[in-house]
Amino acid sequence: MGAQLARFYARLYGDQYIDESPNLPPATEESINVSFERLLMASMPYQVILVRFRNIYRWDNPTETALWLAGYIFFWACNQLAGASVRRKWSFISTHARLSPRFSYTKE
Numbered sequence: 001m002g003a004q005l006a007r008f009y010a011r012l013y014g015d016q017y018i019d020e021s022p023n024l025p026p027a028t029e030e031s032i033n034v035s036f037e038r039l040l041m042a043s044m045p046y047q048v049i050l051v052r053f054r055n056i057y058r059w060d061n062p063t064e065t066a067l068w069l070a071g072y073i074f075f076w077a078c079n080q081l082a083g084a085s086v087r088r089k090w091s092f093i094s095t096h097a098r099l100s101p102r103f104s105y106t107k108e
Contacts, residue, residue: 056068
């Protein structure tokens with residue numbers, strides 16, 4: 001029943017946006033490069049987070065890594081790892097939203 005209902009609404013509202021021609025545009029090096037650049041730009045915030053994690057596990061800054069390790073051991077000893085991770089994520093999101101620069105994209 002659910003699959004039939006989903007198909008019904010997909011056809012009702014989605015048919016106007018779906019091109020039924022079987023011919024797709026050819027994949028050229030330029031179109032692949034454009035898509036790859038868009039993917040890289042869209043994933044930039046995640047790349048920043050992953051680079052920070054890499055710096056922590058590689059001990060690039062021993063003081064910062066030691067602080068993360070001390071916090072992990074403390075919350076592990078208090079049996080509060082899940083709560084601490086939720087609080088950390090919430091504080092990161094709120095701080096990032098407050099302090100991040102606003103970008104203005106202009107056409108050239």
